[in-house]
Amino acid sequence: MSPLPSELAYVPFVSVENMMRLVHHLGIERVLTDLADRIEADFLRWELFDKTPRVASHSDVGVIELMPTSDGEMYGFKYVNGHPKNMKDGLQTVTAFGLLADVDTGYPKLLSEMTLLTALRTAATSAMAAKHLAPKAAKTMAMIGNGAQSEFQCIAFKAICGIDTVRLYDVDPSATDRCAANLAQRGLTVVACRSAEEALEGAQIITTCTADKQYATILTDNMVGSGVHINAIGGDCPGKTELHRDILLRSEIFVEYPPQTRVEGEIQQLDPDHAVTELWQVISGQVPGRTAARQITLFDSVGFAIEDFSALSYVLAAIEGTEFFANLDMIADPDDPRDLFGMLQRARD
Template sequence: MTPVTPTTHRLPPIAAPASVHTEFLSASDAARLVARVGVVACLRQMVQALEADFARWNDFDKSARTAAHSAHGVIELMPVADAHDYAFKYVNGHPVNTQHGLPTVMAFGALADVATGAPRFVSELTLTTALRTAATSAMVARRLARPDSRCMALIGNGAQSEFQALAFLDLLGVRTLRLFDVDPAASAKLQRNLAPWLDQYGAEAVTVDSVQAAVQGADIVTTVTADKRNAVVLDARALAPGMHLNAVGGDCPGKTELAAEVLRRSSVFVEYEPQTRREGELQQMPADFAVTEFWRVLTGQAPGRVSPAQITLFDSVGFALEDYSALRTMQALGRQAGLLSAIELVPTLADPKDLFALLHPAAGVGRTVLHKVA
C-alpha cells in the first residue's frame, strides 16, 4: 500500500499586523457633546434612532437583562445584537448612593462588530441613559397620550427629571408641569435647571406638596422615583379618563410605584414583555394579564390609544435595544463634533497566535494609547 501524505493547508502570510480601532466617549466629553449639540436636539435624534430600531424589532437577538441584587441596590448587564452589531450596557441602581456623593445610576457600554467581535465604540452611559430613557418615554407617549395633552405631573424630581420634562415640553407640546418630590430641594433644583427652557417654550412649572395635587388636571403623569421597594406612589384615585401614565421608576424586582388597581384600569404597553413581567409594575399582576409590546403599535400591528377616554400606561423598565440606539446616536454625534478618542483596548499582534510576545521587553509593555480621533 502506498503511504498517504497528509495535505497541509497554509494560510497566506499576514502582510502587516491587524489592529482594532476602538473609539471612546468619556463622561466629560459626553457632557461637552450634549452641551454643544443641545440637549433637546440630542433627544430628537435619539427618538429618530429609537423609532428606526424598534421598527425592525424582529432583526434583533433579544434577552432580559441579568442582574445581581444586594441589600444596597442592583447591578445589571443588558445585551442586544443584530446581524452586524452587538451592544451591551453595564448599569447599577443604588438609591443610597447620593448620601455618599455618588449618582444613583452609573453606566457604561459598548458597540462591537458581530463578524469579528472587535469592540468599535466604548462610551459612558450615565448621562446617555437619562437621555435615552426620556427619549423612549416621549416616543411612546406620542402614540399613546391624547394629542391635546398639555399638562404633565412629574412625580420624582431627581437626576432624570429634567430630561423627562424637556422631552415632553419639546416633543409633545406639554406647557404645564406639576412637580412633586418628597425632598423639596429636588423640586427646587428642577425648577432652577428648567428655567431657561420654560421661558423658551412659554411653559410653567408649579411645585406642589402632594401626589394628589400634582395629578390634579394632568393629562400625562410621569413617575420616576428611586426607592427600591414595593411602593404605592400612585393609586387608582389619581386616575382620570384619557390620562396617559409614564411609569419609569419601577424597574427591578421588588421595586414598584403603582397600585395594582391602576394597571387593571389601564391599557398597558411594555418594551420587552418577558423582562417587564419580572421587573416592572407587571410583577404585581398574574401571568395572563394582557399587555402590548410597543413595537407592535409602532409598526401598525396593534392599536395604541383607541378612544379619548382610554387610560394608557407605559410600564417602562429600560431595554437593551434603547441603549443600542443611544450608543449609535452618541457615536455619530461624537464623530461629527470631533470629541471621540481612540483607545488601545485590544493589543496589536504581529502573530495573532502569539499573545505571549506582548511580554517581550521590546513590545513596550505598559504603553497607554489615548488620543483624539481625527
C-alpha cells in the same frame, strides 16, 4: 518603547466630559429628538434583534446588570448598577457605561459613558412612547419624583410631544426646587406642587419616577382620572413599584419586552397572563395604541437593551469627525495575530 499600536488597536471612548460637550454642541432638545427617532427606528425592526433578559447580580444593597443585544451587524451591551442607598452617601443611584462591537470580527467599536446617555435615552423612549399613546392635545405633564431623571423627562416631553407645562412634586421639596431651577428658561411653564394630587391637576400625562426599592404607592386609584397617559419609569426591578394595582387594572398597558417587564415592571403586581401590548407592535401599526378618549394608557417602562443599543449607535455616528472622543489602546493588535507573545516581547526590547 514599543511601536505605536495600529488603528485596529484603538477603541473610541466617550468620557462623561465629552458626552456633555457633545450634548451641548448639538443641543439637548435635538439630541433627545434624534435619540427618539433612532429608538423608534430600531423598535420598527424589533424582531431582528437578539433579545435576552438582562443578566443581573443582586446583593442586599443593589444590583449590577449587563444588558446585551445585537442586530446581527453590531453587538451592544450596557453595564448598569442600581443602588438606592448610594444617594445618602453622595453617590449616584445609577451609573452606567456601554460598548458597541462589530459582530463580524468581535472587535469593539465604541466605549461610552452611559450615566448621562441612559438618562437621555430613557427620557427619549418615554416621550417616543407617549407620542403614540398619550392624548394628542396633551400640553400638561405631572412629574412625580424630581430626581436625576426628572429634568430630562420634562425636556424630552416638550421637544417630542409638545408639552408646555410641567407640574412637579417630590416628597423632598428641595428636589422640586432644584428641578424647577434647572428647567428655568427652557420654554416650559414650571409649577412646583405640594402634593401629588396638586401635581395631577389638569395633567393629561403623568410621569412617575421615584427611587425607593420597595413596593410604594405614589399614585392611588382615586387620584387618576380617565383619559390620561401614565409614563411609569420608577417601577423597574423586582420589589420596586410605584402604582396601586387598581390603576393597572383600569389601564391599557404597554411594555417593552414582556418577559423582562413581568419581573421588573409595575405589572409584577398582576397575574403573569394579564394582557399587555408590546410597544413595538403599536409603533409598527400591527395593533392600535390609544383607542378611546376616556382610556387610561400606561407605559410600564423598565428600560430595555435595544434602547441602549440605539443610543450607542447614535453616539458612534455623532462623534464621527468630531473631537468628542479619545482613542483607547484597549485591544492587542500584533502584526501577526498568532504572535501575541512576540508583541509583548518587542515591547520590552
